Amino acid sequence: MDDLLYGEYDYYIIDSSEGKFLAVVSPYMDDLSSLKNQLLEIGLSFVGTRESKPEDWLKNIITEPFEMIEDVWIDPLEHDLSHLKDKIVLRIPQGLAFGTGLHQTTKMSAMYLKRYLKPGMDVLDLGCGSGILGILAKKLGANRVLAVDNDPLAVEVAMENAERNKVDIEVRLSDLFSNVDGKFDIIVSNIIAEILVEMLKNAGNYLKEGGILILSGIILPKVNLFDQYNVIEKMVMDEWNALVIKI
Structure with missing residues (x-):
């Protein structure tokens, strides 16, 4: 190429x-x-x-709604999707913060959230990017959802997307757990493997008894970094891995 x-x-x-x-x-x-x-x-x-201005060409990549995973749709713009009333619709513009619903790592994280999240659970989205996973968690029936990122742009975008989707989630600037309080039934984190390994050192302090971690963003050559952990489920899409871990 x-x-x-x-x-x-x-x-x-x-x-x-x-x-x-x-x-x-x-x-x-x-x-x-x-x-x-x-x-x-x-x-x-x-x-x-397509002709685009430098500041907005990324936002114009995908404009039509698409099904990210089964029964969960992404609407990049404000389309009339009333015909999808029995589906979950996430209004997530294709912008500068990671997490548009297109990438395999986001899809696998969403699939595991749909599988493991029970209504009333508390969820931490660590490295939230656009906020897509935290917003999905809330729409799946989560109680408290805290979404954090160390990038001020991501925090701003996640707040905007939470408002756009009319969901009540907390969004904070935080370097891993530095600004996180409480304990959670699920910690979902879609970031690079090396940072996930660092995060795991303290994750147990923020998990409720019986809680799980949903980890994605792990490229195939790095999956061995997690061999020492209790991996209860693994998913692979192309060169990417997602893991469900119990500590």
Whole structure:
């Protein structure tokens, strides 16, 4: 792919419910027909082009609603989804904070929340990004939901998304457990493996008896870092792992 996309281009892969897409970004307004022809020559289908301002091109990646996991839909904009009244709908714009519902690690975390969360449980979303998992937890019937992140932008976005979804969750700036109080039935954390390992050193202080951790964001070569823990369930999507751990 690097040899194909010569010139002043950036590119990235988008995974969505409609399939896998290659998105190519160029700062120039000139004709991209040559690049289009190269892509067609290797058997890729051409979807179309979109012009975006630098400050909002990320938000325009996906605009249509999609089913993130079974019975849980993501609406990037304010669509009329009244026909999905028996489904959970999360209104999450495709913005700058991680957690749009497209990535495998978010999907696996959501699947485990749906499987293990019982109404009335208390949930901590550690490294909340957009707040998507905390918002889902609340819509699944959680009692207290605390969502924390060490990135002020993520905290701001998560607060906005909580308001957008009309859910009552607490959102705080916190470096891991530094600004966390109380104990929880579930701690869900979708961050990189090395930070998850560090987090696990103190996680037991914030779990209720019988509580579990849902950990995602673990790339395959790093899964051995968790061998010493009581992993009760594991899920794999592509090169990513999600684990359910009891301490």
